[in-house]
Amino acid sequence: xxxxxxxxxxxxxxxxxxxxxxLGYTMVYGVLRFINFAHSEVxxxxxxxxxxxxxxxxxxxxxxxxxxLAGSMCICAVLGVLIEKLAYRPLRNRSTLTVLxxxxxxxxxxxxxxxxxxxxxxxxxxxxxxxxxxxxxxGLIISSNQIVVLIVxxxxxxxxxxxxMKTSIGTAMRALSFNPVAASLVGIxxxxxxxxxxALGSALAAAGGILxxxxxxxxxxxxxxxxGLKAFVAAVLGGIGNLxxxxxxxFIIGLIETFVGGSHWSTYKDAIVFSILILILLFKPAGLLGxxxxxxx
Amino acid sequence: xxxxxxxxxxxxxxxxxxxxxGCGQGGADSNTIKVGEYASLHGxxxxxxxxxxxxxxxxxxxxxxxxxxxxxxxxLITEDNLSKPGESATIVKKFITRDHVVAVLGEVASGRSxxxxxxxxxxxxxxxxxxSTNPKVTEVGDYIFRICFTDPFQGKLxxxxxxxxxxxxxxxILSDVAAPYSVGLSQYFREPFVAxxxxxxxxxxxxxxxxxxxAQLTAIKAANPDAICVPGYYTEAxxxxxxxxxxxxxxxLFGGDGWEGQSLIDTAGDALTNTFYSTHFSPIxxxxxxxxxxxxxxxxxxxxxxxxxxxxxxxxxxVLADALKRAxxxxxxxxxxxxxxxxxxxxxxxxxxxxxxxxxKAAVIITVxxxxxxxxxxxxx
Numbered sequence: 001x002x003x004x005x006x007x008x009x010x011x012x013x014x015x016x017x018x019x020x021x022x023l024g025y026t027m028v029y030g031v032l033r034f035i036n037f038a039h040s041e042v043x044x045x046x047x048x049x050x051x052x053x054x055x056x057x058x059x060x061x062x063x064x065x066x067x068x069l070a071g072s073m074c075i076c077a078v079l080g081v082l083i084e085k086l087a088y089r090p091l092r093n094r095s096t097l098t099v100l101x102x103x104x105x106x107x108x109x110x111x112x113x114x115x116x117x118x119x120x121x122x123x124x125x126x127x128x129x130x131x132x133x134x135x136x137x138x139g140l141i142i143s144s145n146q147i148v149v150l151i152v153x154x155x156x157x158x159x160x161x162x163x164x165m166k167t168s169i170g171t172a173m174r175a176l177s178f179n180p181v182a183a184s185l186v187g188i189x190x191x192x193x194x195x196x197x198x199a200l201g202s203a204l205a206a207a208g209g210i211l212x213x214x215x216x217x218x219x220x221x222x223x224x225x226x227x228g229l230k231a232f233v234a235a236v237l238g239g240i241g242n243l244x245x246x247x248x249x250x251f252i253i254g255l256i257e258t259f260v261g262g263s264h265w266s267t268y269k270d271a272i273v274f275s276i277l278i279l280i281l282l283f284k285p286a287g288l289l290g291x292x293x294x295x296x297x
Numbered sequence: 298x299x300x301x302x303x304x305x306x307x308x309x310x311x312x313x314x315x316x317x318x319g320c321g322q323g324g325a326d327s328n329t330i331k332v333g334e335y336a337s338l339h340g341x342x343x344x345x346x347x348x349x350x351x352x353x354x355x356x357x358x359x360x361x362x363x364x365x366x367x368x369x370x371x372x373l374i375t376e377d378n379l380s381k382p383g384e385s386a387t388i389v390k391k392f393i394t395r396d397h398v399v400a401v402l403g404e405v406a407s408g409r410s411x412x413x414x415x416x417x418x419x420x421x422x423x424x425x426x427x428x429s430t431n432p433k434v435t436e437v438g439d440y441i442f443r444i445c446f447t448d449p450f451q452g453k454l455x456x457x458x459x460x461x462x463x464x465x466x467x468x469x470i471l472s473d474v475a476a477p478y479s480v481g482l483s484q485y486f487r488e489p490f491v492a493x494x495x496x497x498x499x500x501x502x503x504x505x506x507x508x509x510x511x512a513q514l515t516a517i518k519a520a521n522p523d524a525i526c527v528p529g530y531y532t533e534a535x536x537x538x539x540x541x542x543x544x545x546x547x548x549x550l551f552g553g554d555g556w557e558g559q560s561l562i563d564t565a566g567d568a569l570t571n572t573f574y575s576t577h578f579s580p581i582x583x584x585x586x587x588x589x590x591x592x593x594x595x596x597x598x599x600x601x602x603x604x605x606x607x608x609x610x611x612x613x614x615x616v617l618a619d620a621l622k623r624a625x626x627x628x629x630x631x632x633x634x635x636x637x638x639x640x641x642x643x644x645x646x647x648x649x650x651x652x653x654x655x656x657x658k659a660a661v662i663i664t665v666x667x668x669x670x671x672x673x674x675x676x677x678x
Contacts, residue, residue: 261512
């Protein structure tokens with residue numbers, strides 16, 4: 001029983017990080033209908049920004065931790081806007097395939113730039129928040145980092161929901177995702193809304209990067225690839241384009257990965273996660289919470 | 298004017314070409330003996346490659362300062378495989394076909410030595426691995442040598458250590474399925490440990506570059522072992538130790554020579570209390586060879602203390618230089634025969650190549666105290 005509960009704690013804290021990344025994939029898909037494969041590299045840059053910002057604060061408290069987190073989120077928001085402006089905007093009216101290939105190109109560019117700038121060796125990550133292990137009844141142990149991950153994720157998910165559902169920019173995002181032409185006809189500045197979406201998604205990825213590095217304190221420029229792919233699977237599982245779906249999918253993937261990892265089949269944990277992607281595409285192409293759209297011809 | 302520019306450009310290009318081709322021809326019969334070294338200078342096993350390369354470079358510098366071998370200086374060509382699979386084979390092929398090296402030195406990780414070995418064997422160019430311990434490395438063919446002990450020896454000594462020193466009867470294993478080294482060592486640990494009455498209570502796996510081990514460690518914790526064997530490399534071992542302690546696992550963790558690297562301490566820090574690993578060399582031994590090597594290494598690299606990979610990298614170059622002297626030629630079959638009869642004393646003690654092209658040697662067990670590696674004891678073969 002203890003083992004089962006402990007695995008749930010592990011799975012939820014892993015799923016929370018996937019959720020932050022998956023939301024970025026799903027938001028960009030919602031407004032632009034393409035998968036931004038460079039997103040997992042924004043996640044990596046977020047972790048590295050935190051690494052360098054942490055050097056400014058020799059003594060870690062909760063306040064400095066939050067400053068580092070906010071700083072990295074700002075850096076990545078700017079990076080996300082720049083990527084969109086330089087790489088995707090000039091191709092806005094081309095076919096989605098062109099943009100998709102460009103996204104893969106940007107992803108490789110950032111990976112290799114990361115190896116050149118940060119160096120390809122794994123770096124030990126500083127503990128940005130004060131660390132402590134908390135023992136719960138039944139021999140359950142939860143680390144302060146896992147609590148930080150869960151709290152930050154829940155707060156950010158709530159903030160995101162508020163922005164998308166309650167603010168005028170959120171309404172504009174939703175309008176754009178329904179119909180970009182009609183949105184611009186009623187006076188929405190599509191370019192600004194798209195930039196804002198990239199900024200928001202990239203900031204969440206940065207938060208994900210820092211939280212990932214806090215829990216698994218060894219970072220390198222290729223660290224984004226696998227978590228990024230799994231978050232993408234999570235977004236598809238939940239129904240790509242659907243925000244609660246992405247969060248739900250991420251928690252499911254986190255739990256599955258943890259339970260498979262703790263079983264006799266630990267060798268196959270990644271294989272099982274990606275098999276799920278194939279099964280969803282076969283039986284429920286719209287994902288758990290997504291709705292089927294009929295293609296207009 | 299335009300024409301004049303064109304002429305200058307043409308002249309420069311031509312003279313560059315002539316100079317370059319001159320150099321190319323000079324390589325075959327010039328005053329140097331070319332030796333290729335492939336190493337993981339960057340990436341996830343960078344500590345291995347950096348240490349090993351520093352040791353090798355120091356030895357080559359000393360050999361050349363003493364007049365070189367066969368009246369020529371040794372020219373060490375080093376290439377980085379970034380710790381990535383696939384790169385080593387390409388590098389070694391280039392060494393042999395373009396640079397015409399007489400011998401190849403490398404690697405630390407068994408997986409990458411296994412990549413380069415078949416190519417050296419195919420072209421009949423001797424390869425000396427300083428510190429790959431998987432037995433399959435030298436089974437590739439008669440041109441492949443190693444100057445360190447092998448995993449059956451290391452697995453046995455870890456099994457004895459777990460049983461006798463740690464008094465562990467129930468051991469859990471967490472091994473890397475993507476590294477031949479780790480797969481081999483976990484098997485060579487398991488067999489003698491079970492034969493001596495021990496019990497493997499959990500057998501969990503991970504893949505290189507994984508960062509989350511909490512799932513496997515939670516399952517291991519539930520099996521309630523007396524100790525945990527982690528036969529992997531330091532990047533993952535550091536994270537495993539850290540996460541084990543975070544989950545409240547206080548039993549000893551131990552592994553093999555793959556743990557050796559400063560990054561282990563940088564990652565895991567104080568969590569490393571009560572952890573142990575076996576390796577090839579300890580800088581605090583006071584034999585004259587060890588102390589001579591440690592002094593020279595510290596003088597060249599700003600006081601840095603050499604580790605086992607540095608010492609084996611150093612010895613690999615000594616073995617090659619000694620064989621070149623005894624062969625009296627760089628011709629590959631004679632050089633091969635000379636390496637096969639090596640018997641010298643270097644930084645890691647006596648290197649005597651046996652009939653399986655391995656070099657049985659003593660091992661040391663290291664523990665970590667207050668973020669420092671500490672010598673625990675010697676284990677004779």
